[in-house]
Amino acid sequence: MKLSEIMELHPDWNIVVSTTDMDLELNCASCGQKVSFGDTYTSFEQTTDNGFFGLPVCPDCYNKELKRKGLSH
Ligand SMILES: [Zn+2]
DSSP states (O other): OOOHHHHHHHOOOOOOOOOOOOOOOEEEETTTOOGGGGEEEEEEEEEESEEESSEEOOHHHHHHHHHHHTTOO
């Protein structure tokens, strides 16, 4: 999904595209769980509206994405 679609579905989620503050608490762009920016991964499936950048997702969601792409065992 794109950022604007995610924000429409979940207006209360704090989704941060990029920050240098690794301790910043935000919501996973996929499942919405609270996670520190330093613990997130760049999503393949959740992106900025122009599709150029992946949004931060939690390790669980990232692993699921890798499995869907066939990149993980
Ligand atoms: Zn997640």
